[in-house]
Amino acid sequence: MIIMACKKEITAEAPTVDFTVRNMRSTIGDTLVFKLGDTCKFDVSGYADNITHYSGIVGNNYDNRNRTSALGKLILTFSTTMQFGTQANTFKVLAIKNLPSLDSATVVNANWTDITSRTTLATSATAVSTGNVDVTDLVSSADDVLYLAFKYSGVTGSTQRTWVISNYSLTNIGSDFNYVLSNLANDASYWTRYGNVWTPASARWTATSSALTIVGGAATAATNTSWIVTKPLYVGRITQDIPTATVKNLVSAAVTYYEYKYAAVGTYKSTFAYYSNTKDDTKAGSKNFYIKITQ
Template identity: 45%
Template sequence: MLKHIHMKKSFIILLSFFAVACSKKMEIDTPDFNVALDPAKLVSDTFTYRLGDTTRFKFSGSAGNIAFYSGEPGKRYDGRASANKLGKITLGFSSKSEFGTQTNTLQVLATNKLAGLDSAAVVNAAWTNITSRGAVATNATVVPFGTADLTDLVANENDSLFIAFKYSGVTGTTQRTWTITEFIVNNVLPEKTVSLSSLSADVAYWTRYGNVWSPANGRWTASATDLKITGGGGSAASNTSWIITKPLYIGRVPGDVSTGIKSINEPDKEEYAFVYPSPGVYKATFVAFNHTLDEQKSVVRELIIKVTP
């Protein structure tokens, strides 16, 4: 009987110890981590290198994880948080027009107001004709449109924008064939350029509309390299065909990104070598951190680097 009571008390004590141990958070230390560069390169708080030089960041101390922001556009520690910012909205593409002699068969349109994505809503939307804001082809010679400023077509950084190519071919003579390449829409900010749409990124997101597709290939097609519509012969029916981008949320700016140079399962590093690709002044930032599921402790080390031609 006494043995049974003793075993019961021992079991209760073990459970209590286990409960206390599980309720206590794992302790972590703030990283003891520092970064240094060649002191011979230091001039007035700035480390100066020539273009093509290797910048060797020397490490001391220890950290579980290390992330590196080079200071280049899109890789700045100060820009790591996403935001809504409106810069200059630009459109660029190239075009060529083959076969036939029909004129005014391509219009480039834009709107920030679409009531819906059905064909009636698209056709009846308040489109702005922006064809004249650049150059379009008149024959098989590829013509760059140029860089058109579309900022006036949006209200603020929370607005959206649609770009459309509208094709018109008329029965009676050979209809034109159009090819659009190098399509790009950007939000150009002082600190970086954000791509809003490109052929390679958005190949699956174009939407097509039309009243008559005769012949069967008389409709826009989208690929990772071009948009194309093939006109019919002289006996083909008149054809109006649209192709429209996805909604472009013009002010959405993703946060800048870092490069992970050490994870917790790797040994400590003595240095990190990096070559800046172009002249400029950069704030190189290292974030060293230790973490558990419950918390994270980190240190930030920054150095100003000037790269000369």
């Protein structure tokens, strides 16, 4: 006799949850109007295992919950100081997209774009900020990978310059996202350095969480060419939008109301997302409210 067992899938119960708004001041079509400072009060009926709220503010937009890539403006900024000597043209800011590798031969021989002229650089020990430098034109799409490099040159025969870079960042900025692709605090261990002078150690670029520094030598020091290159910068990278709040989860009791207060005037798409699930099945849905906050 052969006994065969069959597997029965466990079906999730369809959520019955619903939401209504009870305290809007007026309506314009399908838009609910509130005054700034009002608390939006939602009545919750029915049931779902899990309920989240997306308020529609930046970072909490339901429509962007699965968005992982978008190209806004690429804004580069940093500050510099320069000390000692009189040598000219000792510091360059370079950029390239889709560099095939970070070995020294590839880096040195690559077709870099010189963007030094876009920046405002120090002429003394007084720190000078570049301001916001738009480098979006250096890439073609959100799928590109950008590299930035700082190239130092010092020649023997006179005192060489010393440069310090601080407050460095590259940020992908859109109308509803602001993602830091690179900065000193996060990237101290990810810079790649090349140079022909390695003694003393200060004669090459050094990276910390607060500065990039290269110390020029005295007049008798060897001619020095030194590079420091960023990690690969995936220019379209952003953070997925997340819920503003968890209204209910599987282990919490059923809820009958929810409140939210908007901090600024504007029009928002407020979304409740809900689902019930088992190991075999999920049933989900969402409900939107268009909300206008006025003065």
